[in-house]
Amino acid sequence: MPRPSSLTRRELIALAGVGAGILILGEGVLASEAMSGPASLARAGSSESCDSTEAGVSENPKAAASERSPEGAAASPEEVADSAAKASMSLEDLPWNLRLVNKDHPLDEDFPLPDLEEIIDGYAVDVRIRDDLAALLKAARKAGHDPVVCSAFRSHDRQRELYRARVSQSKDEGKRGQEAKDDAAFWVAPPYASEHEAGLAVDLVDGDYQQLDERQEETATQKWLMKHCAKYGFILRYPTDKSAITGIGYEPWHYRYVGKEAAFAIAESGLCFEEWIEKYLDQGNA
């Protein structure tokens, strides 16, 4: 079963150094976010903010590339089902492209940082999804749209920073203690619980409307992306009618890579990723 690439201790230490750089850059970015727009975090209901902490990564996007996983291709559902038929399968056994990351299933603290490769303007993603993402963006542009990468890989520190900022907003809105944390977590995943930290998610907005709110779904770019993303291995991860299951509010801009076959299967099923994975594992274990 494919496993995420493992890093040596030395590489982890080196990457920790990169992370420190991200944190410093992140503070500068926060300042620019506040200046550059109606600070997405301040909007009621809005979740993530466009960020460019990835700029810190871009200085050395291939820092961990020396021990890149040989299993570059996304495992298809059929391949996994075949394996599943041979042995009981659990979430931990799923291939990298089907890895479930949410509040109930956060990344382990020792989960290796993904091998990153820049996609555009200092934004990096897991190298295994880069080409499909580039193809998606290219196809959207060819169709006359203007997709803008608004967020990609985030360090744990950056995720923590965004989460804490959202908790502060919830407190400003009168919520207290756990209530404030729960409210914040509906919009911004706590550290280790975001797919952005795994390098498997990207936030895409319309160049003419770069706001992270529900109106994003009305843009021509977003309509095109929702219709065509599966062809490139992506799913709209937090659909409007699935918040009770995903635990995350509607995000018509957050796309998660799962591989092409799984993306088609999920789109066809009408299920959200949590539901589909559960059904998929049940079938595999049957």
Ligand SMILES: [Zn+2]
């Ligand atoms: Zn996102």
